[in-house]
Amino acid sequence: MILTVTLNTALDITYRVRSLRPHASHRVSEVTERPGGKGVNVARVLAALGHEVTVTGFTGGATGRVVQERLASVPGVVDALVPVSGATRRTIAVADEQTGDTTQLNEPGPMVTPTEWSAFQEAYEDLLPSASAVALCGSLPPGVPVGAYAGLVRTARAAGVPVLLDTSGEALRRGVAARPDIIKPNADELAELTGSHEPLRATQDARRRGAGAVVASLGPGGLLAATREGRWRATPPTSVRGNPTGAGDSVVAGLLSGSVEHLPWPDRLVRAVALSAATVQAPVAGEFDRGVFEELLGRVAVSGEVSAA
Numbered sequence: 565m566i567l568t569v570t571l572n573t574a575l576d577i578t579y580r581v582r583s584l585r586p587h588a589s590h591r592v593s594e595v596t597e598r599p600g601g602k603g604v605n606v607a608r609v610l611a612a613l614g615h616e617v618t619v620t621g622f623t624g625g626a627t628g629r630v631v632q633e634r635l636a637s638v639p640g641v642v643d644a645l646v647p648v649s650g651a652t653r654r655t656i657a658v659a660d661e662q663t664g665d666t667t668q669l670n671e672p673g674p675m676v677t678p679t680e681w682s683a684f685q686e687a688y689e690d691l692l693p694s695a696s697a698v699a700l701c702g703s704l705p706p707g708v709p710v711g712a713y714a715g716l717v718r719t720a721r722a723a724g725v726p727v728l729l730d731t732s733g734e735a736l737r738r739g740v741a742a743r744p745d746i747i748k749p750n751a752d753e754l755a756e757l758t759g760s761h762e763p764l765r766a767t768q769d770a771r772r773r774g775a776g777a778v779v780a781s782l783g784p785g786g787l788l789a790a791t792r793e794g795r796w797r798a799t800p801p802t803s804v805r806g807n808p809t810g811a812g813d814s815v816v817a818g819l820l821s822g823s824v825e826h827l828p829w830p831d832r833l834v835r836a837v838a839l840s841a842a843t844v845q846a847p848v849a850g851e852f853d854r855g856v857f858e859e860l861l862g863r864v865a866v867s868g869e870v871s872a873a
């Protein structure tokens with residue numbers, strides 16, 4: 565199975581409004597709720613691609629119960645979440661019908677005690693021997709040490725399990741130093757990590773800091789990958805409009821599934837770009853449109869070069 569870690573799980577709520585204006589009161593025309601947090605989204609997409617997935621991280625309170633109830637009905641996803649005394653957070657995405665833009669409000673998450681953090685680390689170590697790959701995704705809830713991902717990367721490496729890290733800020737900086745196999749920053753996260761706003765230079769710099777491969781998501785500009793095997797750029801055929809919530813998580817799912825299936829890097833990037841664009845176009849945030857995905861697979865452009873041996 566593929567293991568996804570979401571330390572800060574969420575009940576993702578999407579509000580649709582006619583036009584979002586600061587200081588105004590709004591009528592919500594539609595409300596959607598689904599289990600979220602980045603690793604949970606990754607798991608749903610992996611399962612839709614036919615992979616067996618186990619989800620771990622923290623869950624607590626009434627929101628945690630809703631997240632778990634909803635996860636139970638997703639075929640192919642096994643729930644191995646660890647209980648905490650605090651409540652799983654909510655995230656609110658407000659989709660503006662007029663502009664097509666989405667505004668995101670993410671709660672901080674429950675306070676995790678040192679005992680709960682230790683319980684998670686034990687559960688994680690127990691799950692690793694059955695995992696073909698692991699994805700560590702999203703923000704850290706309060707109470708979890710900022711070096712948490714660095715530790716989880718080291719544990720996965722010691723167990724011989726390939727590890728992808730998708731987070732930001734100091735947690736990413738420390739995590740990269742622990743040498744994950746893949747990181748997937750967006751342009752801002754990559755610039756913050758390396759101090760460079762030039763993506764090509766920044767991806768190479770991030771590799772020097774410890775990442776085995778760096779796949780930078782450049783929004784409508786597609787993906788830029790710097791790996792041991794070579795460097796590539798993959799771009800969607802047209803700029804897609806819609807809700808980008810979860811598009812980065814679909815990239816992670818594309819990369820991970822391609823990695824466990826031993827696809828060559830260009831094919832993994834094509835899959836990741838097609839999934840991401842199909843997520844932007846899906847009516848519900850974080851889902852992907854299978855028809856769009858399959859149609860785009862043949863139309864994503866890849867350019868680049870293989871490294872000299």
Ligand SMILES: O=P(O)(O)OC[C@H]1O[C@](O)(CO)[C@@H](O)[C@H]1O
Pocket residue numbers: 572574576600601602603605655670701702703704809810811812813850
């Ligand atoms: O952990 P964070 O960085 O706060 O991100 C979580 C949020 O991001 C999303 O995964 C979208 O990528 C939402 O589902 C939401 O839960």
